[in-house]
Amino acid sequence: MTRLLLGALLLGGIGACVAAHVPEVLAPPKHVKFESVDYKNVLHWTPPSNCSSLHYYVQWKIYGEPQWLDVDGCQGIQKHKCDLSAVTSDPRERYYGRVSAACLTSSKSVWALSRRFNPRGDTIISPPELRLNVTEDAVVVHVKPPRPLVRKLHHRLLYSIYLIDSSGKEEAFELSCCSDKLTLNHLEASGRYCLQAQILVPLQARSSARSAKTCVALL
Known part of the structure; x- marks a missing residue:
């Protein structure tokens, strides 16, 4: 009987040790x-x-x-x-x-x-950045797309430029991938305009959201 109890205790101890190391x-x-x-x-x-x-x-x-x-x-x-x-x-x-x-x-x-x-x-396509140069009756729009996108799809990109006057009227212009500059002439002197841009990838039927509005007043 004593041997049986001792054996049970030993087996129990071994089992506890194994369980502790699992x-x-x-x-x-x-x-x-x-x-x-x-x-x-x-x-x-x-x-x-x-x-x-x-x-x-x-x-x-x-x-x-x-x-x-x-x-x-x-x-x-x-x-x-x-x-x-x-x-x-x-x-x-x-x-x-x-x-x-x-x-x-x-x-x-x-x-x-x-x-x-x-x-x-x-993938999400980011909108481009805009930089504007202003004269008396024109705005020169420089478009800067995200660099990773340019490396990947440079020759497949188009840009839509949106010109919004103070009344809210909007006019759209398209810019090809091989140019990053658009000159908007014959604007109203002393007028205030806002611009936005959007990237288009026609072959993939994809586009970015529009960029935030950038507003300027003519000189």
């Missing part, structure tokens, strides 16, 4: 998603709640391909985002990203997967 199951990252502005494609996520000191591992793949690939510079990181622009640069392709978390006190989490991402359809 690592806690780590929840995966949450809300994994691409956020893309002007073809700068960044994967974002939120951390799981059961560990305060986490490291993340990011992979990507093309839709339809079987192999997942590590993202250079995003292995064992502590920030909650990873720039995948370099590996998701073809606007015609569709991509996935996924993230796994690891904590010193637990095992590595399962992978958390993003929704399918298409740069052409999902």
Whole structure:
């Protein structure tokens, strides 16, 4: 009887020891998603709640391909985002990203997967900036599109320029990709005008929002 009790105690102690060394199951990252502005494609996520000191591992793949690939510079990181622009640069392709978390006190989490991402359809196109030079009866409009967009789609861009007078009447002008300047002549002397601009990508049927109004008074 004594031997049986001793054996039970030993087994119980071993079981408790094993249980004490079983690592806690780590929840995966949450809300994994691409956020893309002007073809700068960044994967974002939120951390799981059961560990305060986490490291993340990011992979990507093309839709339809079987192999997942590590993202250079995003292995064992502590920030909650990873720039995948370099590996998701073809606007015609569709991509996935996924993230796994690891904590010193637990095992590595399962992978958390993003929704399918298409740069052409999902990126947000920023409006251009405007710089105005004013004379007595003219306004020279200089258009500056976002630099990443210029690098990606320079020869496919058009600009719509909107001239709004003090009564609210609006007139639209179109500017080709190969020019960044538009001269608006024969305006009313001492008149006050506001201008806005918008980027158009005709081949993709995409456009930006309008820029904020920039207003001037003629000399």
